[in-house]
Amino acid sequence: MAAPTSQQPSVTEREARQVAEAAREQGWRKPSFAKELFLGRFRLDLIHPHPQPAGEDVRRGEEFLAKLRDFCETRIDSARIEREARIPDEVINGLKELGALGMKIDIKYGGLGLTQVYYNRALALVGSANPAIGALLSAHQSIGVPQPLKIFGTQEQKDTFLPRCARTDITAFLLTEPDVGSDPARLATTAVPDGDSYVLDGVKLWTTNGVVADLLVVMARVPKTDGRKGGITAFVVEADSEGITVENRNAFMGLRGLENGVTRFHRVRVPAANRIGPEGAGLKIALTTLNTGRLSLPAMCVGAGKWCLKIAREWSAAREQWGKPVAFHEAVGQKISFIAATTFALEAVVDLSSQMADENRNDIRIEAALAKLYGSEMGCLMADELVQIRGGRGFETAESLAARGERAVPAEQLLRDLRINRIFEGSTEIMHLLIAREAVDAHLSVAGDLIDPEKSLSDKAKAGAKAGGFYARWLPKLVAGPGQLPTSYGEFHPDGHVDLSGHLRYVERSARKLARSTFYAMSRWQGKMETKQGFLGRIVDIGAELFAMSAACVRAEHLRATGEHGREAYQLADVFCSQSRVRVDELFGRLWHNTDELDRKVTKGVLGGSYTWLEEGVVDPSGGGAWIADATPGPSKRENVHRPIR
Secondary structure (H helix, E strand, C coil), X not given: CCCCCCCCCCCCHHHHHHHHHHHCCCCCCCCCHHHHHHCCCCCHHHCCXXXXXXXXXXXXXXXXXXXXXXXXXXXXXXXXXXXXXXXXHHHHXXXXXXCHHHCCCCHHHCCCCCCHHHHHHHHHHHHHHCHHHHHHHHHHHHHCCHHHHHHHCCHHHHHHHHHXXXXXXXXXXXXXXXXXXXXXXXCCCEEEEECCEEEEEEEEXXXXXXXXXXXXXXXXXXXXXXXXXXXXXXXXXXXXXXXXXXXXXXXXXXXXXXXXEEEXXXXXXXXXXXXXXXXXXXXXXXXXXXXXXXXXXXXHHHHHHHHHHHHHHHHHHHCEECCEEHHHCHHXXXXXXXXXXXXXXXXXXXXXXXXXXXXXXXXXXXXXXXXXXXXXXXXXXXXXXXXXXXXXXXXXXXXXXXXXXXXXXXXXXXXXXHHHHHCCCCCHHHHHHHHHHHHCHHHHHHHHXXXXXXXXXXXXXXXXXXXXXXXXXXXXXXXXXXXXXXXXXXXXXXXXXXXXXXXXXXXXXXXXXXXXXXXXXXXXXXXXXXXCHHHHHHHHHHHHHHHHHHHHHHHHHHHHHCCCCHHHHHHHHHHHHHHHHHHHHHHHHHHHCCXXXXXXXXXXXXXXXXXXXXXXXXXCCXXXXXXXXXXXXXXXXXXXXXXXXX
């Protein structure tokens, strides 16, 4: 067999975008609340009344949550995990016995068959006990082997692998490489066809669960040849295959129990029967898997918010300054209000998105992405506010607090643990671009050729005619709507409760304003629109706030209708929407009044060396080594630190 020829592909910016575009789901076969929102259409009917789980799903879900809660309270020692930087094997084996590896796997394969709603509630619960355990279970089920096989696997693959995934085998997802992050067009790991197998060569970085995994989902590039499409392709790979070496267990500022490593493949033979889907479908499989898989991160952020609220309440009542509990000083009280309101809204977003995923009536690709973006950002803010409320004790470790006789509250650990969520499964910056692409999809479908500099004049003429018809019908609808009628959404102002109808009218008006702003920007910048990442990020952030406001109001009304803390839910929704409106108004102002152009000039100056004088007067404590580690294919020269848990 020939030696591997894997090397970093050289691609242009346009080629990279084409690869990403080809991996997108091109059509919209089902309605999407968030997509309509970005188009200026407030389709409240798509989310209200709040969808409900089936009775049997609730029974099984609550039964498992009770068992999991007992396990978390009696078997998980979070301080030990933090201290030893490792989840004890007996904890992982206990989770296996509990069936936690198979929460999302169908009962017929030995799983628990939980709905997305209860899967997420389970992650919020176990993540509150220790976020590294939540990350292990999430990486295994949300992006590891079970989810892509559930959607794209053959029956034979499901029969072979899912029973193992449900009870015994931990799985991992391997896409990232030392020099490949969110730009998969440069993927260097290869899978060369050889008879009835493929031969894998390459190096994968940040392989969450990779250190302890039994099965891997690996993304590799199949060479294009005559009669073979090739392209980035997904494979199920046995982690103990000959030629696989886990070369390093990585350590991070948070999630110290995370089993994340560097994995090298050297002439690893994988049966063709283990290929998931056709050649070239790997990125589409990854993105489709993430449509619901992304909900796991905001679910754990909900759990973090609930814990922040509990600690803030207890501490702020016990701690007195200037004659009264610190909670009653406005500066602290505002932080507590923010944590309470944001936790309520974030739980509303996750529960609503999860239930829509379970019902499969709506396309939730934007909703899930917004939930991930909003949850990861707000989770970090809530943890930061808790540290501030705790003061010096918030900065002090739980171990140190306990050593001097105080309650071991791991506030600083939570802040460190949550920080990765703004990077995991698509950084905030990448999520902005991904969501923005979906948000302007309708515009690009009718006017894409019009703003494409490489299209011919005849193509542009055809696009102009098509766009003219679309905008002639669409733009007039952005002028007026129910948000301008004082009686709209009256069911959200029941007797004896605060009025939420005004907030929904604000959402409807703002959705139309958002759509008008997007249209104006496309008209102004045309083909350069994709480079205006600051503008696009603010557009997405406005949409995220509007979605969260909508979800909060719908959840409050549902809780009122079912008699579950309705009055308090209305109060929380009201304060959240009031806080959110302040943020939305600021974001709208910053669409056109910002420092984006000045920032670009300074950035060029920094990279050009104009400000190196500003760096004088310090020393750099960084160690030596390359900025990006060498990932040249070949046999490993390192010890294999792979340690499957039995």
